[in-house]
Amino acid sequence: MxxxxxxxxxxxxxxxxxxxxxxxxxxxxxxxxxxxxxxxxxxxxxxxxxxxxxxxxxxxxxxxxxxxxxxxxxxxxxxxxxxxxxxxxxxxxxxxxxxxxxxxxxxxxxxxxxxxxxxxxxxxxxxxxxxxxxxxxxxxxxxxxxxxxxxxxxxxxxxxxxxxxxxxxxxxQKPRLPIDVIYHENHYQPFEHQLPFIKDFDKKLHSYYEKRKQNNRNDNWSKQMIRKFSTPxxxxxxxxxxxxxxxxxxx
Incomplete structure (x- = not known):
């Protein structure tokens, strides 16, 4: 098909x-x-x-x-x-x-x-x-x-x-950041505007990591990014x- x-x-x-x-x-x-x-x-x-x-x-x-x-x-x-x-x-x-x-x-x-x-x-x-x-x-x-x-x-x-x-x-399929975080209209939206959506996404991703069949773990997107950029x-x-x-x- x-x-x-x-x-x-x-x-x-x-x-x-x-x-x-x-x-x-x-x-x-x-x-x-x-x-x-x-x-x-x-x-x-x-x-x-x-x-x-x-x-x-x-x-x-x-x-x-x-x-x-x-x-x-x-x-x-x-x-x-x-x-x-x-x-x-x-x-x-x-x-x-x-x-x-x-x-x-x-x-x-x-x-x-x-x-x-x-x-x-x-x-x-x-x-x-x-x-x-x-x-x-x-x-x-x-x-x-x-x-x-x-x-x-x-x-x-x-x-x-x-x-x-x-x-x-x-x-x-791994979730993606909400469109409200990625798509900004006319000008860059302050981080304070993005943060609530990121927090909701962290919860969603945490659930995904806990439930997925392979390599399940206790994690979210914010933690991943902080770890990644803390080690050059x-x-x-x-x-x-x-x-x-x-x-x-x-x-």
Missing amino acids: SHSAIQTIMNHRSIRKFKDKKLTEEQIQTIVEAAQMASTSSYVMAYTIIGVTDERIKEKLAAISGQTYVQNNGHLFVFCGDLHRTEQLGSQEDREQMQQSLASPEQFIVMTVDAALASQNAAIAAEDLGLGICYLGSLRNDVYQVSELLQLPERVVPLFGMAVGYPDHEPE TRMDVGTFLHEKNINNQAD
Whole structure:
């Protein structure tokens, strides 16, 4: 039975356990072509998608991430921000003139947004094909090693991965923040306006965590966020970006 795009989107949940069945070349091509149809800033298409099929590389990426489903899936995509391709189009003189722009924080935002938009198209396409997906920010646990494994040149950075495959479990759908917290009309609403809705959401999420079939626990969203941002993580990413000559603000 076919689903509308909205039904597919509304049914999303992260899949972390996949059947031992690889995607076909046709499925991979459809997912990538769907990704390419996403909007892109100034037609730059400042991203590259790397499909990882070498099991040795997948094993190393899984070790970096600490997540088995980075290796055990139907196909692994890595979404990279890419300004290398754009830089190589010009002559030596052109490249010298492009340096300041290519290294700017603005173009880092462009590559990140382009890749994110493409990946969401890919995710929806995969789910519409009856597959499951999981985003993998954990690849940034060692961004230097990931870059080395994937042989990424200057101005190409690994942003996140996406594991895709045939679901081997049916996780409950995790609640989202209320629309009153996320959507503000005309101007940013003060935190005091948002707080009652967040408190209600914390109660809802606490109930979800207590009742879900796997990994149930006593927790809520506010506690999670405080824990997350109280312990700095992946602090080497900024240095890595500078060494790749990206996100460097001119003096």
